[in-house]
Amino acid sequence: MSFKLIGAVFIICGCGLIGFKTSASYRAEEYDLRQLISALDYMVCELSYRRSALPDLCCLIGKERNGRIGKLFENLAKELSAQISPDVQSCLASAAATSGPLSKKVQQAICIMGSSLGRFDLEGQLQGLESVRVYCRDQLDNLAKDRDVRLRSYQTLGLCAGAALAILFV
Numbered sequence: 001m002s003f004k005l006i007g008a009v010f011i012i013c014g015c016g017l018i019g020f021k022t023s024a025s026y027r028a029e030e031y032d033l034r035q036l037i038s039a040l041d042y043m044v045c046e047l048s049y050r051r052s053a054l055p056d057l058c059c060l061i062g063k064e065r066n067g068r069i070g071k072l073f074e075n076l077a078k079e080l081s082a083q084i085s086p087d088v089q090s091c092l093a094s095a096a097a098t099s100g101p102l103s104k105k106v107q108q109a110i111c112i113m114g115s116s117l118g119r120f121d122l123e124g125q126l127q128g129l130e131s132v133r134v135y136c137r138d139q140l141d142n143l144a145k146d147r148d149v150r151l152r153s154y155q156t157l158g159l160c161a162g163a164a165l166a167i168l169f170v
Contacts, residue, residue: 008166015165019158023151026143029103033140035069036109040133044126054088054118055080072099072110088118105139 039061046052046060055077062074075095080088092114096102102110109132116128 004170008170011166011169012159012162015162016155016159019155019161022154022158025103026147026151026154029105030140030143030147032067032069032103032106033109033136033143035065035067036106037133037136037140039065039069039073040113040129040136044129044133047122047126047129051122068100068102069106072096072102075099089114092117105136109136109139 042061042064043057046057052060058073058077058080062070062072062077064070065073072095075098076092079091079095084091084094089111092110096107096110112135113129113132116125116131118125120128
């Protein structure tokens with residue numbers, strides 16, 4: 001009987017952890033989008049006033065930002081400086097692959113950003129960065145809508161699923 005009880009506790013805890021992990025990944029996605037928006041704001045200001053070279057700009061952003069977005073820009077600066085890939089989009093894809101797991105929304109934003117960086121004149125690049133910023137803000141607004149209810153639901157659902165499985169197995 002005690003083995004069944006221990007097994008039931010493990011099942012409930014395991015399913016509960018899945019619910020809490022889902023909530024944590026949701027928060028991490030929001031954090032990454034906020035970091036990307038902040039990086040884009042910095043890029044727009046830096047390009048408008050100093051007109052810094054793209055590798056130098058990415059290196060600055062990589063040093064100032066935390067987490068996966070900071071690592072992404074550090075890797076992008078290295079890729080651009082090494083000039084292994086022929087264009088910025090290829091360098092950005094390579095940097096994203098080595099920066100750790102990024103959410104689909106952040107990957108889509110990076111793909112949009114790669115399509116305009118380094119291809120157009122200053123005004124074209126600023127417009128491209130603005131379109132990425134608008135996309136990120138829309139995605140962030142969608143994530144923030146009913147966030148507390150959604151996160152609580154994920155956590156509750158994980159615990160309830162664990163309890164249901166424990167009842168079925170015991």
